[in-house]
Each structure stands twice: as C-alpha cells, then as structure tokens.
Amino acid sequence: MTTRLPTAVRDRALQIAHHEMGHYVVARALGFATGGVTLTVTMDLRHQGGACITLVRPISSLETMKEHLEARMMVLLAGAMAQTLPSKTSAPKRVDKPKATAILKGEQGAEQDYAKIRELQHLLRNIAYPDTDPASGERIAAQLKAMTDRLWARTQKIIEDQADTIAELAVVLVNGMTIVEQWGRPADTYEVVYTGPMLERLRAVQSIPSLGVWTDSCGDVVQHWK
Numbered sequence: 001m002t003t004r005l006p007t008a009v010r011d012r013a014l015q016i017a018h019h020e021m022g023h024y025v026v027a028r029a030l031g032f033a034t035g036g037v038t039l040t041v042t043m044d045l046r047h048q049g050g051a052c053i054t055l056v057r058p059i060s061s062l063e064t065m066k067e068h069l070e071a072r073m074m075v076l077l078a079g080a081m082a083q084t085l086p087s088k089t090s091a092p093k094r095v096d097k098p099k100a101t102a103i104l105k106g107e108q109g110a111e112q113d114y115a116k117i118r119e120l121q122h123l124l125r126n127i128a129y130p131d132t133d134p135a136s137g138e139r140i141a142a143q144l145k146a147m148t149d150r151l152w153a154r155t156q157k158i159i160e161d162q163a164d165t166i167a168e169l170a171v172v173l174v175n176g177m178t179i180v181e182q183w184g185r186p187a188d189t190y191e192v193v194y195t196g197p198m199l200e201r202l203r204a205v206q207s208i209p210s211l212g213v214w215t216d217s218c219g220d221v222v223q224h225w226k
Contacts (some may be wrong), residue, residue, distance in 0.1 A: 005177060006043070009190060013177060015083055017170035019103075022082020023051040023075055024133045024199075025162050025169070026155060029211045030071040035196040039173055043188040045127045051079075062127060068202070069124045070075070073148075074155040076113045076120075080104045081159045081164050093163030095156045121148055168204045 004015065019035050027034050035052030053075060059065050080103040084096035104114040125143050126132075132140060159166070176192040199205050 005174070005190060008045060009041050009043065010174060012045045013039060013174045013190065014045055014087060014170055016041065016047045017173040018085055018166060019079040019083040020049040020051045021166045021169040021173065022055065022078040022159060024165050025082075025208055026078035026158050027051070027053045027075045028205070028208045029158055029162065030074060032071070032075065033211060034199070036194055037199065038191070038193045039177065040189060040191040041177070042190075043065045064123050066124060066127055069120050069127075070151055071203060073117055073124070073151050074158075076117050077104070078159060079113055082088060082163075085159070085163050085166065087167075089167075092164075093160055093167075095159055097152075097156075104105075119146075132182060135173060162208065165204050169199075169202070172202065172204070 017039055020039060024034055024037055033054035035054070037052070038050045040048040040049075055072070057068065059068055077100075080100040081095045083103055084099045104117070105111075106114065121144055125140070125147060129143060130145070131144075134140075137204055166185070171190055173194060176194065177190040178192070179187045180191055181187055182187045
C-alpha cells in the first residue's frame with residue numbers, strides 16, 4: 001500500500017528519483033546490465049538514492065576500453081541531467097545545463113559522480129593522446145573540454161529523448177515509498193526498494209532502446225546521500 005507522502009518529501013523524492021532513473025535509463029540504453037534502484041528521504045529532506053549498474057565486461061582492445069570509459073562517463077553525467085527535467089508534464093523536456101553542472105559539483109549530493117567523471121576523463125584523454133607533453137596545460141585542458149562537451153551532448157540527447165520514460169519510472173519509484181518503522185522513536189524516513197526483476201517487468205523499462213551492445217552481471221552502485 002502506498003504511503004501518502006508530505007508534499008515537501010514527495011517533491012524531494014521526485015527530484016532524486018529522476019536522478020537515479022537517469023542513471024538507470026542511460027545505463028540500459030548503453031548496454032550495461034542493471035539491478036535495483038533504491039530511494040530514501042527523511043522528513044527533514046535528507047536523501048539517499050542508488051542505482052545498481054554492472055561494470056564487469058571483457059575489454060580486449062584500447063578501442064573497447066575507450067568505448068567503455070565514454071559510456072561510463074555518460075551514465076555518471078545522466079543523473080544530474082535527469083534531475084533537472086521539469087516535473088510539469090506540459091513543460092518542454094529539456095536539460096537545464098547550469099543547474100545540472102551545479103548538481104554535479106556538489107550542491108545537491110552528486111559529488112561522487114563528479115569525482116568519478118574527473119578521474120575517467122583524464123584516463124580517457126591519456127589513452128586518446130598518449131604522446132602529450134604533461135607541461136602542455138592549455139592543450140590538455142582544451143582536449144578535456146572537447147571530450148566532455150561531446151559526451152555531454154550525447155548524454156543530453158538520450159535524457160531528453162527518454163524524458164517521459166524517466167519521469168514515469170520516477171513516479172513509480174516514489175509511489176512505492178513507505179514509512180520505515182523505528183522502535184522507540186517516531187518514524188521519520190520514507191523508503192522504497194525496486195529490485196532488478198521488479199523493474200524488468202515494467203513496460204517503461206522494456207521500452208528503453210538499445211544504443212550499445214555489452215554482455216554481462218551487480219558491480220557498481222551509483223549512490224548519493226545528503
């Protein structure tokens with residue numbers, strides 16, 4: 001049975017649900033195996049969310065490695081982008097880039113995503129430009145920016161194309177939230193856990209297009225708490 005959430009809790013829960021479902025949808029679209037999604041919001045609006053994404057896969061060449069790193073960066077970018085999608089169904093489904101950038105840089109709990117992106121973009125650049133002089137600061141910065149801008153644009157297109165699916169899955173997640181019993185003190189935490197098999201049965205999940213083919217089974221949990 002669905003618990004009636006206080007308005008402020010529901011609004012925060014929907015924001016974070018969009019974030020987690022952004023990770024989830026882009027991961028599936030790019031061919032990553034996915035598991036469950038979790039969401040927790042307290043009465044004072046602290047929150048935690050997680051999307052289970054498998055990272056284990058065979059990598060037999062540098063080209064395959066580059067493709068994997070690019071896809072992984074796109075999955076990490078996707079959460080903040082999806083969180084900025086408008087909640088009103090009548091509004092254009094567009095990513096708010098300044099807001100998404102602020103979320104990634106730590107204003108709303110996605111610092112882990114940003115830290116991982118920073119590490120991966122340097123690794124990817126090192127593979128793409130193996131002969132770069134470490135002292136070439138301006139050239140390295142330009143290469144990193146060009147790489148990130150390209151992946152941002154690709155990710156944004158998927159998020160906007162799949163905005164209705166992300167919104168539908170976010171509502172499903174939030175509608176499943178219930179208050180957690182806490183012995184000896186008032187319950188103040190709402191949570192939901194959707195397992196991988198539960199999500200697989202949803203028509204919205206089954207409709208996510210495949211944009212990349214990877215094989216494989218839960219390695220990484222993209223998780224946030226604030």
